[in-house]
Amino acid sequence: MNQCTVTFLPANTTVKVTAGTTVLEAAQKAGLPLKSTCGGAGTCGRCIIKVRRGEVQVKGGHLPAKLKEDGYTLACQTIIQGDVAIEIPAESLLSKHQVLLQDKGRLQDGLTDLLGSYPLEAACEVVTLHLAEPTLTENTSDTSRLLAALRKEKGVEGQVSLALLQDLPESLRQAGWQVDVTLARADNRLLRVTPAGSGRSFGLAIDLGTTTVVVSLLDLRNGRRIGQGGSYNRQAVYGDDVISRIIHATSNHGGLEELRQAALATINEISNSLLANHGINQAEVTAAVIAGNTTMSHLLLGVNPKYIRLQPYIPAATEWPALTAGEIGLAINPLATVQVFPSVASYVGGDIVAGALFTRLARGEELTLFIDIGTNGEMVLGNKDWLIACACSAGPAFEGSGITCGMRAMEGAVEGVTIDPETCEVELEVIGGGRPAGLCGSGLIDCLAKLRRAGIIDRTGNFQEVATPRLRRTDEGYEFVLAWAAESSHGKDIVITAADIKNLIRSKGAVFAGIQSLLKTVSLELEAVDRIIIAGGFGNYLHVPNAVEIGLLPDLPAEKYVFAGNTSLKGAELALLSRPAWEEALELGRKMTYLELSAGNLFMEEFVSALFLPHTRLELFPSVT
Ligand code: FES
The missing domain is CATH 3.10.20.880 (Ubiquitin-like (UB roll))
Structure with missing residues (x-):
């Protein structure tokens, strides 16, 4: 096969590939991973590049006409035929996420509070x-x-x-x-x-998320947290959500191994840098605890995830055998013990069990609703006597994925939106205070609430005829300009489109329908819930009243809401430091009753009712006018 030289600009990085390789694959090989929400199917329009020189064949894909006219193509649809030079616009690069390590979780997580009544009895x-x-x-x-x-x-x-x-x-x-x-x-x-005297012992607590991976380094002799590091999950080049990853793992020869290696490389890179920064050798790290969703756990361990996706959604295992670092390829002491959190069933995985452990869900009398709105939307309801869990396939819209100008909550992300109902003029609150680059989950929620309040969209999410230059029609339908090109950090308009709004309404509808389904299954009303714990980085910037106004979260007093931050990581830290906590996690996984939402009509009926702002049954949202 013909060898071609690919030069990527402006990085000026060169890589050799065989003719027939896509630019997306070549970029990945060059260590320049591109955004690829759809995993290379040509439908997400994220992997935009420009061929500067050389011979390529362009297959097509979903790209706005304006960008095509300007000479852009999709990397996943551009096949290399000879030596080429490719320009990658900064927005197409999967930038190193500024993972929110110092989250604003309001449950204490200092060592003493993390352990609480659990003894320090490390792995x-x-x-x-x-x-x-x-x-x-x-x-x-x-x-x-x-x-x-x-x-x-x-x-x-x-x-x-x-x-x-x-x-x-x-x-x-x-x-x-x-x-x-x-x-x-x-x-x-x-x-x-x-x-004697030199035996130090350290451990890693790992939150293996679909989008981001966070690693915490702990001293196992005293339970002290030494450092934390995080990055985007390198699997992201195979698609944003677990479904694209499962498809890649099961329909491509060697796909599962590629995903396994990508997850490992992410973890190892973070932990190597943590160890180097703190003068610790790999040999001194003798334990690791990993919390990930069902799919992530399968992929990391190289276990075929095919049947998680197919009815009746059966994982290969919910509890994993005791492992060593050498067996799975973690770059620490090869004999180190590795514990992978158990899952409950289907998509309710180890990250949720870790969250339930950290938040002591099964230890108190009060009825608690635990919600993790990540790429999937899992939730658990219950107390010390019973727990019921479900996963509601909310999609990653609130993580900014699949939304035209969506992004993760990091510097440059719009976290708050104000719209003047008279003039339709817009004011934006941006994380870090600089120019906006896109909208994160809280910005999207705020935006939806304010568009409706200003009468720019109706309760179904449809744009109304409003006289403002900000509302315009494109080939794809209506869109509303939140920031003009001259105001944004990348010189392009920041918009929310009709399709984005539908996508967000579907996501929020799925979350609320999940909550209602859990409650109805146990014959309880919303008012019976004593507290609602919101897990994940999503809660860091969330304004509860806005989330209630769009019907994402129940209309309950603000004091019932608690933001717990990265509960998956904190649960992993707890299990690493306390053997009894780990045993409780195993029990928790077995104890939770799993509610399969696709069985029966309950969820679908609730979902359809929730596809309005805030809901078709306004009596559920008395505070929303
Ligand atoms: Fe290329 Fe989605 S369009 S990865």
């Missing part, structure tokens, strides 16, 4: 052992000598793997028979033998 412990040097008459093997000392000191039967055994003779002698042994609490496996 591994370091035990100092003083061994007697062997002699001609006291000549038991190195292993027997070590295990006897451990038995005497801790009263446990240690387990020695071949990998540890291979280095043991030298380790013991170099340490002068005075050693620190790092021991896995779950099964008393010996993970590391080092000279």
